[in-house]
Amino acid sequence: MTTEPLLSVRDLDVLFDTARGRVPAVRGVSFELAAGEVFGLVGESGSGKSTVLSAIMRLLPGVAVANASQMNFQGSDLMSMSAGQLRGIRGTGIGLIPQRPMTSLSPVTPLRKQLRWFLGDMPQSEIVDLLDQVGLRAVAERLDGYPFEFSGGQLQRLLIMLAALARRPSLLLADEPTTTLDATVQAQVLRLILDLRDRLGLGVVFVSHDLGVIAQVCDRVGVMYAGRLVEAAPIGELFDNPRHPYTQALLRALPSRYKRGERIKVIEGTAAGANRLPGCAFAPRCPRAEAMCREQEPETRSVGGALVRCHFPEDAAGANKPKEAAA
Numbered sequence: 001m002t003t004e005p006l007l008s009v010r011d012l013d014v015l016f017d018t019a020r021g022r023v024p025a026v027r028g029v030s031f032e033l034a035a036g037e038v039f040g041l042v043g044e045s046g047s048g049k050s051t052v053l054s055a056i057m058r059l060l061p062g063v064a065v066a067n068a069s070q071m072n073f074q075g076s077d078l079m080s081m082s083a084g085q086l087r088g089i090r091g092t093g094i095g096l097i098p099q100r101p102m103t104s105l106s107p108v109t110p111l112r113k114q115l116r117w118f119l120g121d122m123p124q125s126e127i128v129d130l131l132d133q134v135g136l137r138a139v140a141e142r143l144d145g146y147p148f149e150f151s152g153g154q155l156q157r158l159l160i161m162l163a164a165l166a167r168r169p170s171l172l173l174a175d176e177p178t179t180t181l182d183a184t185v186q187a188q189v190l191r192l193i194l195d196l197r198d199r200l201g202l203g204v205v206f207v208s209h210d211l212g213v214i215a216q217v218c219d220r221v222g223v224m225y226a227g228r229l230v231e232a233a234p235i236g237e238l239f240d241n242p243r244h245p246y247t248q249a250l251l252r253a254l255p256s257r258y259k260r261g262e263r264i265k266v267i268e269g270t271a272a273g274a275n276r277l278p279g280c281a282f283a284p285r286c287p288r289a290e291a292m293c294r295e296q297e298p299e300t301r302s303v304g305g306a307l308v309r310c311h312f313p314e315d316a317a318g319a320n321k322p323k324e325a326a327a
């Protein structure tokens, strides 16, 4: 028996029309998400992670052109939905946790009023119950305050409550929800998201540039580079057997893998302009690139438990290991 995925994205392309021409921000991205699963999207700044989330929410700006052969949520095609249908899905079907809690709320309006915008005439006792569920019971007494009177962690919990609990969505999109928080509060917020996933069976797409954070919350992860999904694998598989040279470089650069006194490893070069190259976007920075990599775009192939977009992915036996890593 096959069960339909909660979310299915196939061949998603997003272009931005800018004064300097068309920017291909997302290129041929495909992935599926099951109910109760957390799928991470990781990659450096500008790799297209947030654009994927905006495309799923159908909240891209007017300068964007999006195409996909499929973008189904609970079996319905998001791409062909009317504005009215999309309004019905946002919040109630799909919730979004934004990156910066401070700038996602109005700074000049008391929280109580902002909660009413979203929750309508929900009885106060239900609002207190929702606040309680995200560890904010004490805040219920202070709702006449303005956002600046609350900590970043409190505001992020509040936004998680609105996104994940208030209207009972089945899909949660989390856009770097802990980036602006200190380590202790970050851990609390991550635990809260996992707790809600466990209790409510939410599917979560979790965007982060931090593989350490991804490792703590995700079941599967997709690595993005210059708009492409270059590797997708279960989290353990990705950490134990990274196949794409970019994934391998990301893992080698993880702060937790440094030994004291060791030279900090960086990925030489930059991704700027890589999305316009004829061959593999990572070729100019890749330790095992060959002529073919600079000329032909690789297709996505299945290697072990992973999907990898590389002409020479490393196999389980370590063949194709980059020279610097093998040394």
Ligand SMILES: Nc1ncnc2c1ncn2[C@@H]1O[C@H](COP(=O)(O)OP(=O)(O)OP(=O)(O)O)[C@@H](O)[C@H]1O
Residues within 6 Å of the ligand: 016, 017, 018, 023, 025, 043, 044, 045, 046, 047, 048, 049, 050, 051, 052, 061, 063, 209
């Ligand atoms: N409104 C826009 N107009 C033009 N280009 C845009 C727009 N929004 C995003 N882009 C471009 O699309 C690409 C992908 O951006 P996106 O914000 O999705 O990346 P990201 O991986 O989420 O980065 P970050 O981690 O910094 O948020 C970048 O090259 C960015 O400059």
